[in-house]
Amino acid sequence: MYSIETKNLVKKFKDKIAVNGVDLMINKGELFALLGTNGAGKTTTIKMLSGLILPTDGEIIIEGMDMKKDTLKIKEILNVSPQETAVAPNLTVKENLEFMAGVYQIENKETKINELIKQFRLNEVLDKKAKTLSGGWQRKLSIALSLINDPHILFLDEPTLGLDVIARKELWKVIEGLKGKITVILTTHYMEEAESLSDRVGIMSDGKLIDVDTAENFIKKTGAKNFEDAFVAVATGGEL
Amino acid sequence: MRMLNFAKRNFLELIRDPLSLVFEIALPIFLLFIFQQFNIPSEVYLLENFTPAIVLFGFSFITLFSATLIAKDRSSSLLIRLGTSPMKASDYILGYVVSLVPIILVQDILFFVTAMLMGLDFTVNMILTLFVSIIVSVLFIALGILIGSLVSEKGTGGLGSVIVQLVCFTSGMYFPKELVGKVFAKICEILPFESCLNIVRAAFNGNMEIVSTRNIITFIAYTTVVLAVAVIVFRKNMVADNKQ
Numbered sequence: 262m263y264s265i266e267t268k269n270l271v272k273k274f275k276d277k278i279a280v281n282g283v284d285l286m287i288n289k290g291e292l293f294a295l296l297g298t299n300g301a302g303k304t305t306t307i308k309m310l311s312g313l314i315l316p317t318d319g320e321i322i323i324e325g326m327d328m329k330k331d332t333l334k335i336k337e338i339l340n341v342s343p344q345e346t347a348v349a350p351n352l353t354v355k356e357n358l359e360f361m362a363g364v365y366q367i368e369n370k371e372t373k374i375n376e377l378i379k380q381f382r383l384n385e386v387l388d389k390k391a392k393t394l395s396g397g398w399q400r401k402l403s404i405a406l407s408l409i410n411d412p413h414i415l416f417l418d419e420p421t422l423g424l425d426v427i428a429r430k431e432l433w434k435v436i437e438g439l440k441g442k443i444t445v446i447l448t449t450h451y452m453e454e455a456e457s458l459s460d461r462v463g464i465m466s467d468g469k470l471i472d473v474d475t476a477e478n479f480i481k482k483t484g485a486k487n488f489e490d491a492f493v494a495v496a497t498g499g500e501l
Numbered sequence: 502m503r504m505l506n507f508a509k510r511n512f513l514e515l516i517r518d519p520l521s522l523v524f525e526i527a528l529p530i531f532l533l534f535i536f537q538q539f540n541i542p543s544e545v546y547l548l549e550n551f552t553p554a555i556v557l558f559g560f561s562f563i564t565l566f567s568a569t570l571i572a573k574d575r576s577s578s579l580l581i582r583l584g585t586s587p588m589k590a591s592d593y594i595l596g597y598v599v600s601l602v603p604i605i606l607v608q609d610i611l612f613f614v615t616a617m618l619m620g621l622d623f624t625v626n627m628i629l630t631l632f633v634s635i636i637v638s639v640l641f642i643a644l645g646i647l648i649g650s651l652v653s654e655k656g657t658g659g660l661g662s663v664i665v666q667l668v669c670f671t672s673g674m675y676f677p678k679e680l681v682g683k684v685f686a687k688i689c690e691i692l693p694f695e696s697c698l699n700i701v702r703a704a705f706n707g708n709m710e711i712v713s714t715r716n717i718i719t720f721i722a723y724t725t726v727v728l729a730v731a732v733i734v735f736r737k738n739m740v741a742d743n744k745q
Protein backbone atom coordinates (compact mmCIF):
# COMPACT_ATOMS: atom_id res chain seq x y z
CA MET A 262 0.00 0.00 0.00
CA TYR A 263 1.28 3.42 -0.94
CA SER A 264 1.32 6.33 1.48
CA ILE A 265 -0.14 8.56 -1.24
CA GLU A 266 -1.62 7.52 -4.54
CA THR A 267 -3.35 9.71 -7.09
CA LYS A 268 -5.13 8.66 -10.24
CA ASN A 269 -5.68 11.16 -13.06
CA LEU A 270 -5.80 14.11 -10.64
CA VAL A 271 -7.26 17.24 -12.23
CA LYS A 272 -7.96 20.72 -10.87
CA LYS A 273 -9.57 23.44 -12.95
CA PHE A 274 -10.04 27.06 -11.88
CA LYS A 275 -12.69 28.47 -14.25
CA ASP A 276 -11.03 28.10 -17.67
CA LYS A 277 -7.51 27.41 -16.34
CA ILE A 278 -6.27 23.87 -15.77
CA ALA A 279 -3.92 24.09 -12.79
CA VAL A 280 -3.31 20.34 -12.44
CA ASN A 281 -3.79 18.08 -15.41
CA GLY A 282 -4.00 14.30 -15.02
CA VAL A 283 -1.39 13.67 -12.31
CA ASP A 284 -0.69 10.03 -11.42
CA LEU A 285 1.53 9.81 -8.38
CA MET A 286 2.66 7.01 -6.09
CA ILE A 287 4.62 7.85 -2.96
CA ASN A 288 5.94 5.18 -0.61
CA LYS A 289 5.69 5.16 3.17
CA GLY A 290 8.57 7.03 4.86
CA GLU A 291 9.73 8.47 1.55
CA LEU A 292 10.90 12.07 1.22
CA PHE A 293 9.45 13.14 -2.09
CA ALA A 294 10.31 16.51 -3.62
CA LEU A 295 7.77 18.07 -5.94
CA LEU A 296 9.50 20.55 -8.20
CA GLY A 297 8.37 22.87 -10.93
CA THR A 298 8.48 26.42 -12.16
CA ASN A 299 6.09 29.07 -10.79
CA GLY A 300 2.52 28.14 -11.70
CA ALA A 301 3.47 24.55 -12.49
CA GLY A 302 0.73 23.28 -10.16
CA LYS A 303 2.77 22.14 -7.14
CA THR A 304 0.91 24.10 -4.47
CA THR A 305 -2.48 23.21 -5.97
CA THR A 306 -1.46 19.53 -5.95
CA ILE A 307 -0.41 19.80 -2.30
CA LYS A 308 -3.68 21.54 -1.41
CA MET A 309 -5.63 18.68 -2.97
CA LEU A 310 -3.48 16.00 -1.34
CA SER A 311 -3.90 17.65 2.06
CA GLY A 312 -7.69 17.89 1.72
CA LEU A 313 -7.74 21.67 1.55
CA ILE A 314 -9.41 21.83 -1.86
CA LEU A 315 -11.34 19.24 -3.81
CA PRO A 316 -10.09 17.92 -7.13
CA THR A 317 -12.20 18.60 -10.21
CA ASP A 318 -11.56 15.02 -11.27
CA GLY A 319 -9.52 11.99 -10.31
CA GLU A 320 -8.84 10.05 -7.12
CA ILE A 321 -6.68 10.60 -4.07
CA ILE A 322 -5.93 7.56 -1.91
CA ILE A 323 -4.12 8.21 1.39
CA GLU A 324 -2.94 5.07 3.21
CA GLY A 325 -5.71 3.12 1.49
CA MET A 326 -8.43 5.67 2.35
CA ASP A 327 -10.37 7.65 -0.25
CA MET A 328 -10.01 11.41 0.25
CA LYS A 329 -13.64 12.01 -0.79
CA LYS A 330 -15.13 9.52 1.68
CA ASP A 331 -12.71 9.57 4.60
CA THR A 332 -11.65 13.23 4.68
CA LEU A 333 -11.81 13.65 8.48
CA LYS A 334 -9.95 10.38 9.16
CA ILE A 335 -7.27 11.37 6.66
CA LYS A 336 -6.93 14.85 8.20
CA GLU A 337 -6.07 13.20 11.54
CA ILE A 338 -2.98 11.57 10.05
CA LEU A 339 -1.51 14.37 7.95
CA ASN A 340 -0.25 17.87 8.54
CA VAL A 341 1.01 20.81 6.55
CA SER A 342 3.59 23.52 6.96
CA PRO A 343 2.29 26.11 4.47
CA GLN A 344 4.35 28.29 2.14
CA GLU A 345 3.83 31.41 4.24
CA THR A 346 4.46 31.16 7.95
CA ALA A 347 1.27 29.92 9.57
CA VAL A 348 1.47 30.81 13.24
CA ALA A 349 -0.79 32.76 15.59
CA PRO A 350 1.17 36.06 15.79
CA ASN A 351 0.06 37.35 19.21
CA LEU A 352 0.45 33.98 20.92
CA THR A 353 3.72 32.92 22.45
CA VAL A 354 5.62 29.92 21.07
CA LYS A 355 4.31 27.76 23.94
CA GLU A 356 0.73 28.99 23.40
CA ASN A 357 1.01 28.24 19.68
CA LEU A 358 2.02 24.66 20.49
CA GLU A 359 -0.81 24.35 23.02
CA PHE A 360 -3.30 25.78 20.52
CA MET A 361 -2.36 23.28 17.81
CA ALA A 362 -2.39 20.44 20.37
CA GLY A 363 -5.97 21.50 21.10
CA VAL A 364 -6.84 21.54 17.40
CA TYR A 365 -5.78 17.88 17.12
CA GLN A 366 -7.12 16.99 20.59
CA ILE A 367 -3.77 15.48 21.60
CA GLU A 368 -4.21 13.34 24.70
CA ASN A 369 -0.69 13.46 26.14
CA LYS A 370 -0.42 17.15 25.26
CA GLU A 371 2.34 18.22 27.68
CA THR A 372 4.60 15.29 26.78
CA LYS A 373 4.24 15.98 23.04
CA ILE A 374 4.83 19.71 23.46
CA ASN A 375 7.95 19.12 25.57
CA GLU A 376 9.21 16.65 22.98
CA LEU A 377 8.86 19.25 20.21
CA ILE A 378 10.44 21.98 22.34
CA LYS A 379 13.45 19.70 22.79
CA GLN A 380 13.58 18.55 19.16
CA PHE A 381 13.45 22.09 17.75
CA ARG A 382 15.38 23.69 20.64
CA LEU A 383 12.53 26.14 21.19
CA ASN A 384 13.32 26.70 24.88
CA GLU A 385 15.05 30.02 24.36
CA VAL A 386 12.04 31.54 22.56
CA LEU A 387 9.24 29.73 24.41
CA ASP A 388 7.69 32.83 25.99
CA LYS A 389 8.19 35.13 23.02
CA LYS A 390 5.23 36.12 20.87
CA ALA A 391 5.43 34.44 17.47
CA LYS A 392 5.32 37.78 15.63
CA THR A 393 8.53 38.91 17.34
CA LEU A 394 10.53 35.87 16.16
CA SER A 395 12.99 35.99 13.27
CA GLY A 396 12.06 34.32 9.96
CA GLY A 397 14.14 31.27 10.83
CA TRP A 398 12.50 30.76 14.21
CA GLN A 399 9.05 31.29 12.73
CA ARG A 400 9.73 28.56 10.14
CA LYS A 401 11.03 26.24 12.84
CA LEU A 402 7.93 26.88 14.91
CA SER A 403 5.75 26.37 11.84
CA ILE A 404 7.32 22.95 11.21
CA ALA A 405 7.16 22.04 14.92
CA LEU A 406 3.43 22.85 14.86
CA SER A 407 2.97 20.58 11.89
CA LEU A 408 4.40 17.64 13.87
CA ILE A 409 2.09 18.08 16.86
CA ASN A 410 -0.22 15.21 15.83
CA ASP A 411 2.60 12.78 14.91
CA PRO A 412 1.48 12.87 11.28
CA HIS A 413 2.03 9.89 9.01
CA ILE A 414 2.30 12.33 6.11
CA LEU A 415 3.78 15.83 6.22
CA PHE A 416 3.59 18.45 3.46
CA LEU A 417 6.36 21.04 3.54
CA ASP A 418 5.63 23.87 1.12
CA GLU A 419 8.78 25.93 0.45
CA PRO A 420 10.01 25.41 4.04
CA THR A 421 13.24 27.38 3.67
CA LEU A 422 12.06 30.20 1.40
CA GLY A 423 13.73 33.48 2.30
CA LEU A 424 15.93 32.04 5.05
CA ASP A 425 19.63 32.73 5.38
CA VAL A 426 22.06 29.89 4.73
CA ILE A 427 22.55 29.01 8.43
CA ALA A 428 18.82 28.89 9.17
CA ARG A 429 18.31 26.86 5.99
CA LYS A 430 20.96 24.31 6.93
CA GLU A 431 19.43 24.03 10.41
CA LEU A 432 16.05 23.28 8.90
CA TRP A 433 17.59 20.75 6.51
CA LYS A 434 18.90 18.91 9.55
CA VAL A 435 15.41 18.86 11.04
CA ILE A 436 13.88 17.61 7.78
CA GLU A 437 16.58 14.95 7.38
CA GLY A 438 15.70 13.76 10.88
CA LEU A 439 12.16 13.04 9.66
CA LYS A 440 13.30 10.81 6.78
CA GLY A 441 12.13 7.23 7.07
CA LYS A 442 9.87 8.02 10.01
CA ILE A 443 7.11 9.82 8.14
CA THR A 444 6.26 10.44 4.52
CA VAL A 445 7.37 13.96 3.59
CA ILE A 446 6.28 15.81 0.47
CA LEU A 447 8.50 18.81 -0.07
CA THR A 448 8.11 21.62 -2.57
CA THR A 449 11.03 23.92 -3.11
CA HIS A 450 12.67 26.21 -5.64
CA TYR A 451 16.13 25.35 -4.27
CA MET A 452 17.52 22.54 -6.39
CA GLU A 453 20.31 21.69 -3.97
CA GLU A 454 17.66 21.30 -1.27
CA ALA A 455 15.68 18.79 -3.32
CA GLU A 456 18.85 16.97 -4.39
CA SER A 457 20.27 16.77 -0.91
CA LEU A 458 17.11 15.84 1.00
CA SER A 459 14.85 13.82 -1.24
CA ASP A 460 14.65 10.12 -2.05
CA ARG A 461 12.81 10.85 -5.28
CA VAL A 462 11.86 13.94 -7.24
CA GLY A 463 8.73 14.68 -9.28
CA ILE A 464 8.96 17.48 -11.84
CA MET A 465 5.81 19.37 -12.79
CA SER A 466 5.28 21.76 -15.68
CA ASP A 467 2.04 23.37 -16.87
CA GLY A 468 -0.01 21.30 -14.46
CA LYS A 469 1.43 17.97 -15.64
CA LEU A 470 3.78 15.61 -13.83
CA ILE A 471 6.54 15.28 -16.43
CA ASP A 472 8.70 12.65 -14.74
CA VAL A 473 9.53 11.01 -11.40
CA ASP A 474 12.99 9.70 -10.53
CA THR A 475 15.95 10.19 -8.22
CA ALA A 476 17.99 13.38 -8.62
CA GLU A 477 20.97 11.24 -9.64
CA ASN A 478 19.02 9.51 -12.41
CA PHE A 479 17.71 12.84 -13.72
CA ILE A 480 21.32 14.01 -14.13
CA LYS A 481 22.24 10.78 -15.91
CA LYS A 482 19.15 10.79 -18.16
CA THR A 483 19.62 14.36 -19.32
CA GLY A 484 23.42 14.26 -19.48
CA ALA A 485 23.46 17.50 -17.49
CA LYS A 486 26.39 18.76 -15.38
CA ASN A 487 24.29 19.08 -12.24
CA PHE A 488 20.77 18.63 -10.95
CA GLU A 489 19.76 22.23 -11.60
CA ASP A 490 20.57 21.84 -15.31
CA ALA A 491 18.82 18.47 -15.35
CA PHE A 492 15.72 20.07 -13.85
CA VAL A 493 15.76 22.88 -16.43
CA ALA A 494 16.12 20.34 -19.24
CA VAL A 495 13.16 18.26 -18.01
CA ALA A 496 10.91 21.20 -17.06
CA THR A 497 11.41 22.97 -20.39
CA GLY A 498 11.47 19.84 -22.52
CA GLY A 499 15.09 20.56 -23.45
CA GLU A 500 14.30 23.98 -24.92
CA LEU A 501 16.80 25.79 -22.69
CA MET B 502 -13.55 20.91 22.31
CA ARG B 503 -11.93 22.22 19.16
CA MET B 504 -14.30 25.19 18.99
CA LEU B 505 -13.42 26.40 22.51
CA ASN B 506 -9.72 25.88 21.84
CA PHE B 507 -10.04 28.09 18.74
CA ALA B 508 -12.14 30.64 20.67
CA LYS B 509 -9.44 30.86 23.36
CA ARG B 510 -6.80 31.54 20.73
CA ASN B 511 -8.96 34.22 19.06
CA PHE B 512 -9.66 35.86 22.43
CA LEU B 513 -5.93 36.05 23.23
CA GLU B 514 -5.17 37.50 19.79
CA LEU B 515 -7.83 40.18 20.24
CA ILE B 516 -6.98 41.29 23.78
CA ARG B 517 -3.28 41.45 22.98
CA ASP B 518 -3.90 44.06 20.32
CA PRO B 519 -3.82 47.32 22.33
CA LEU B 520 -5.39 49.31 19.50
CA SER B 521 -8.49 47.11 19.52
CA LEU B 522 -8.94 47.64 23.28
CA VAL B 523 -8.62 51.41 22.86
CA PHE B 524 -11.33 51.51 20.21
CA GLU B 525 -13.59 48.83 21.66
CA ILE B 526 -13.55 50.13 25.23
CA ALA B 527 -11.66 53.39 25.84
CA LEU B 528 -13.16 55.43 22.97
CA PRO B 529 -16.80 54.58 23.74
CA ILE B 530 -16.25 55.36 27.44
CA PHE B 531 -14.66 58.67 26.48
CA LEU B 532 -17.66 59.53 24.27
CA LEU B 533 -20.10 58.53 27.01
CA PHE B 534 -18.26 60.81 29.42
CA ILE B 535 -17.67 63.78 27.13
CA PHE B 536 -21.22 64.06 25.77
CA GLN B 537 -22.53 64.31 29.34
CA GLN B 538 -20.40 67.41 29.91
CA PHE B 539 -22.18 69.52 27.28
CA ASN B 540 -25.79 69.35 28.57
CA ILE B 541 -27.08 68.97 25.00
CA PRO B 542 -30.83 69.61 24.97
CA SER B 543 -31.83 66.37 23.30
CA GLU B 544 -33.32 63.22 24.79
CA VAL B 545 -30.86 61.00 22.94
CA TYR B 546 -28.04 62.27 25.17
CA LEU B 547 -29.79 61.36 28.43
CA LEU B 548 -27.74 58.66 30.16
CA GLU B 549 -30.56 56.11 29.90
CA ASN B 550 -30.66 56.63 26.12
CA PHE B 551 -27.01 57.32 25.34
CA THR B 552 -25.55 54.40 27.35
CA PRO B 553 -27.27 51.74 25.18
CA ALA B 554 -26.22 53.76 22.12
CA ILE B 555 -22.63 53.53 23.31
CA VAL B 556 -23.09 49.75 23.65
CA LEU B 557 -24.03 49.63 19.97
CA PHE B 558 -21.16 51.98 19.06
CA GLY B 559 -18.78 49.56 20.82
CA PHE B 560 -20.20 46.71 18.73
CA SER B 561 -19.26 48.50 15.52
CA PHE B 562 -15.61 48.20 16.61
CA ILE B 563 -16.21 44.51 17.36
CA THR B 564 -17.07 44.24 13.64
CA LEU B 565 -13.91 46.11 12.67
CA PHE B 566 -11.52 44.11 14.82
CA SER B 567 -13.07 40.69 14.22
CA ALA B 568 -12.82 41.43 10.47
CA THR B 569 -9.16 42.37 10.92
CA LEU B 570 -8.44 39.17 12.87
CA ILE B 571 -10.00 36.97 10.18
CA ALA B 572 -8.28 38.83 7.33
CA LYS B 573 -4.95 38.48 9.19
CA ASP B 574 -5.54 34.75 9.71
CA ARG B 575 -6.14 34.35 5.99
CA SER B 576 -3.07 36.34 4.97
CA SER B 577 -0.78 34.55 7.44
CA SER B 578 -1.84 31.12 6.08
CA LEU B 579 -2.99 30.08 9.54
CA LEU B 580 -6.34 29.17 8.03
CA ILE B 581 -4.57 26.94 5.48
CA ARG B 582 -2.97 25.07 8.36
CA LEU B 583 -6.28 24.80 10.18
CA GLY B 584 -8.08 23.91 6.95
CA THR B 585 -6.04 20.72 6.74
CA SER B 586 -6.87 19.83 10.35
CA PRO B 587 -10.00 17.96 11.47
CA MET B 588 -11.67 21.27 12.47
CA LYS B 589 -15.16 21.69 11.01
CA ALA B 590 -16.67 24.86 9.55
CA SER B 591 -18.87 25.20 12.65
CA ASP B 592 -15.75 25.15 14.88
CA TYR B 593 -14.36 28.18 13.04
CA ILE B 594 -17.54 30.26 12.99
CA LEU B 595 -18.53 29.50 16.59
CA GLY B 596 -14.91 29.93 17.65
CA TYR B 597 -14.89 33.48 16.30
CA VAL B 598 -18.33 34.26 17.82
CA VAL B 599 -17.62 32.78 21.27
CA SER B 600 -14.22 34.52 21.56
CA LEU B 601 -15.95 37.89 21.35
CA VAL B 602 -18.58 37.24 24.03
CA PRO B 603 -16.27 37.97 27.02
CA ILE B 604 -15.12 41.19 25.31
CA ILE B 605 -18.76 42.23 24.77
CA LEU B 606 -19.61 41.54 28.42
CA VAL B 607 -16.60 43.52 29.66
CA GLN B 608 -17.52 46.39 27.30
CA ASP B 609 -21.10 46.47 28.60
CA ILE B 610 -20.14 46.29 32.26
CA LEU B 611 -17.56 49.09 31.91
CA PHE B 612 -20.07 51.27 30.01
CA PHE B 613 -22.71 50.68 32.70
CA VAL B 614 -20.26 51.40 35.53
CA THR B 615 -19.21 54.64 33.79
CA ALA B 616 -22.87 55.63 33.42
CA MET B 617 -23.49 54.88 37.10
CA LEU B 618 -20.48 56.97 38.11
CA MET B 619 -22.12 59.82 36.20
CA GLY B 620 -25.39 59.47 38.06
CA LEU B 621 -27.39 56.64 36.52
CA ASP B 622 -29.02 54.29 39.04
CA PHE B 623 -28.34 50.56 38.88
CA THR B 624 -31.33 48.55 37.69
CA VAL B 625 -31.92 44.85 37.01
CA ASN B 626 -32.49 45.90 33.40
CA MET B 627 -28.72 46.29 33.07
CA ILE B 628 -28.34 42.55 33.62
CA LEU B 629 -31.09 41.88 31.07
CA THR B 630 -29.22 44.17 28.66
CA LEU B 631 -26.11 41.98 28.98
CA PHE B 632 -28.09 39.04 27.55
CA VAL B 633 -29.89 41.10 24.92
CA SER B 634 -26.65 42.73 23.78
CA ILE B 635 -25.02 39.32 23.25
CA ILE B 636 -27.90 38.43 20.92
CA VAL B 637 -27.65 41.78 19.09
CA SER B 638 -23.88 41.44 18.83
CA VAL B 639 -24.27 38.34 16.65
CA LEU B 640 -25.15 40.63 13.73
CA PHE B 641 -21.99 42.70 14.28
CA ILE B 642 -19.78 39.62 14.65
CA ALA B 643 -21.32 38.15 11.47
CA LEU B 644 -20.58 41.42 9.66
CA GLY B 645 -16.98 41.10 10.92
CA ILE B 646 -16.70 37.53 9.63
CA LEU B 647 -18.15 38.59 6.28
CA ILE B 648 -15.83 41.59 5.85
CA GLY B 649 -12.79 39.66 7.06
CA SER B 650 -13.56 36.87 4.58
CA LEU B 651 -14.09 39.25 1.66
CA VAL B 652 -11.20 41.71 1.82
CA SER B 653 -7.57 41.91 2.85
CA GLU B 654 -6.34 43.21 6.20
CA LYS B 655 -5.95 46.70 4.69
CA GLY B 656 -9.49 46.60 3.30
CA THR B 657 -11.03 45.70 6.66
CA GLY B 658 -10.13 49.17 7.98
CA GLY B 659 -12.15 50.85 5.22
CA LEU B 660 -15.20 48.58 5.33
CA GLY B 661 -15.13 48.43 9.14
CA SER B 662 -15.15 52.23 9.25
CA VAL B 663 -18.23 52.23 7.02
CA ILE B 664 -20.03 50.12 9.64
CA VAL B 665 -18.86 52.48 12.42
CA GLN B 666 -20.19 55.48 10.45
CA LEU B 667 -23.48 53.75 9.63
CA VAL B 668 -24.01 52.97 13.31
CA CYS B 669 -23.26 56.59 14.23
CA PHE B 670 -25.55 58.17 11.64
CA THR B 671 -28.37 55.70 11.03
CA SER B 672 -28.97 54.19 14.47
CA GLY B 673 -30.32 57.37 16.00
CA MET B 674 -27.58 57.44 18.62
CA TYR B 675 -26.68 61.09 17.96
CA PHE B 676 -29.93 62.53 16.55
CA PRO B 677 -33.48 61.38 15.77
CA LYS B 678 -33.76 60.16 12.17
CA GLU B 679 -36.71 62.48 11.41
CA LEU B 680 -34.41 65.51 11.78
CA VAL B 681 -32.72 64.81 8.45
CA GLY B 682 -35.84 64.20 6.37
CA LYS B 683 -38.10 61.44 5.12
CA VAL B 684 -35.62 59.77 2.76
CA PHE B 685 -32.96 59.53 5.45
CA ALA B 686 -35.54 58.22 7.94
CA LYS B 687 -36.51 55.51 5.43
CA ILE B 688 -32.84 54.54 4.98
CA CYS B 689 -32.51 54.25 8.77
CA GLU B 690 -35.54 51.97 8.83
CA ILE B 691 -34.19 49.76 6.04
CA LEU B 692 -30.76 49.39 7.64
CA PRO B 693 -30.59 47.28 10.82
CA PHE B 694 -28.81 49.65 13.20
CA GLU B 695 -31.82 51.69 14.34
CA SER B 696 -33.66 48.45 15.09
CA CYS B 697 -30.64 47.15 17.04
CA LEU B 698 -30.47 50.34 19.10
CA ASN B 699 -34.20 50.26 19.85
CA ILE B 700 -33.89 46.66 21.07
CA VAL B 701 -30.91 47.45 23.34
CA ARG B 702 -32.56 50.67 24.59
CA ALA B 703 -35.77 48.79 25.34
CA ALA B 704 -33.90 46.20 27.40
CA PHE B 705 -31.83 48.87 29.18
CA ASN B 706 -34.86 50.92 30.16
CA GLY B 707 -37.25 48.01 30.67
CA ASN B 708 -39.57 49.63 28.15
CA MET B 709 -40.52 47.10 25.49
CA GLU B 710 -43.00 49.49 23.91
CA ILE B 711 -40.26 51.28 21.99
CA VAL B 712 -39.49 48.09 20.05
CA SER B 713 -41.73 47.66 17.03
CA THR B 714 -42.45 44.46 15.11
CA ARG B 715 -40.52 46.04 12.24
CA ASN B 716 -37.47 46.39 14.53
CA ILE B 717 -37.58 42.70 15.47
CA ILE B 718 -38.19 41.48 11.91
CA THR B 719 -35.44 43.75 10.54
CA PHE B 720 -32.94 42.54 13.16
CA ILE B 721 -33.74 38.85 12.70
CA ALA B 722 -33.74 39.12 8.89
CA TYR B 723 -30.38 40.94 8.73
CA THR B 724 -28.75 38.66 11.31
CA THR B 725 -29.93 35.48 9.57
CA VAL B 726 -28.95 36.63 6.08
CA VAL B 727 -25.59 38.19 7.07
CA LEU B 728 -24.64 35.15 9.17
CA ALA B 729 -25.57 32.71 6.39
CA VAL B 730 -23.66 34.73 3.76
CA ALA B 731 -20.71 35.14 6.15
CA VAL B 732 -20.48 31.35 6.68
CA ILE B 733 -20.64 30.67 2.92
CA VAL B 734 -18.08 33.35 2.02
CA PHE B 735 -15.76 32.34 4.87
CA ARG B 736 -15.80 28.68 3.83
CA LYS B 737 -15.15 29.62 0.23
CA ASN B 738 -12.46 32.23 0.79
CA MET B 739 -10.44 30.64 3.57
CA VAL B 740 -8.99 28.45 0.84
CA ALA B 741 -9.87 29.93 -2.52
CA ASP B 742 -8.11 33.23 -1.76
CA ASN B 743 -4.80 31.49 -1.55
CA LYS B 744 -2.44 31.46 -4.42
CA GLN B 745 -2.18 28.44 -6.63
